[in-house]
Amino acid sequence: MNNVINVIAVIAITLxxxxxxxxxxxxxxxxxxxxxxxxxxxxxxxPGTNYRILGTIIAGAKIEITGAEDNGYSEIxxxxxxxxxxESKYITTQxxxxxxxxxxxxxxxxxxxxxSQLDGAVNELKNKVxxxxxxxxxxxxxxxxxxxxxxxTRTKIKDQDTNIxxxxxxxxxxxxxxxxxxxxxxxxxxxxxxxxxxxxx
Numbered sequence: 510m511n512n513v514i515n516v517i518a519v520i521a522i523t524l525x526x527x528x529x530x531x532x533x534x535x536x537x538x539x540x541x542x543x544x545x546x547x548x549x550x551x552x553x554x555x556p557g558t559n560y561r562i563l564g565t566i567i568a569g570a571k572i573e574i575t576g577a578e579d580n581g582y583s584e585i586x587x588x589x590x591x592x593x594x595x596e597s598k599y600i601t602t603q604x605x606x607x608x609x610x611x612x613x614x615x616x617x618x619x620x621x622x623x624x625s626q627l628d629g630a631v632n633e634l635k636n637k638v639x640x641x642x643x644x645x646x647x648x649x650x651x652x653x654x655x656x657x658x659x660x661x662t663r664t665k666i667k668d669q670d671t672n673i674x675x676x677x678x679x680x681x682x683x684x685x686x687x688x689x690x691x692x693x694x695x696x697x698x699x700x701x702x703x704x705x706x707x708x709x710x
Contacts, residue, residue, distance in 0.1 A: 539573035539586060540602070552593040556582035563593050574600060 549567050553560040556579035566572075566587055575592070577584035583597045 539575055550595055550599050552585075552587065552591075552595055553582070554593070556580040556584075556594050560594065563591065566595065572600070574602075 549565045552563045552566055554563055555561075570588055572588070573586040575584040575586065578597060581597055582594045583600050584592060584594050585600065586592055
């Protein structure tokens, strides 16, 4: 009977210590850490090999470091949110190769996506440049045609002005000639008529 009570007491104490450790871990600001690149290491219920083994943790696993240290062991919170102890020499604040490789792959994937986006943007800009180049060619052709039309129109207007001036000149010369003829002939006609009338009388 006493043995049963002792076992229950040990279990209760163990559970309470685990709950206390978890509560204390929740209150503290833990530092991010990693398990160094070994194959795997054992996790103990306390700071030493004399404590019960809770399981193993794989190399490169991400953990939270509580800051508690004793007997060459450090308390950590594993990826299953369990408070446990591992040898301090296996803890590092530098990401393991697995995380570095994963991060590099993510960066490469992000860079590839970004490169694809840039390629798409460049292709779109090239298409716009081609459209603008074609529009420029069309506008240049239209401008050339309009310039030629304007030149022809100016030439026609100049020719029309010259023809109008010539017409005015010929009309003026004609009027002047008629005036001279009339000025010379009419007085003679009137003189002859007077002479004839004088003869009749």
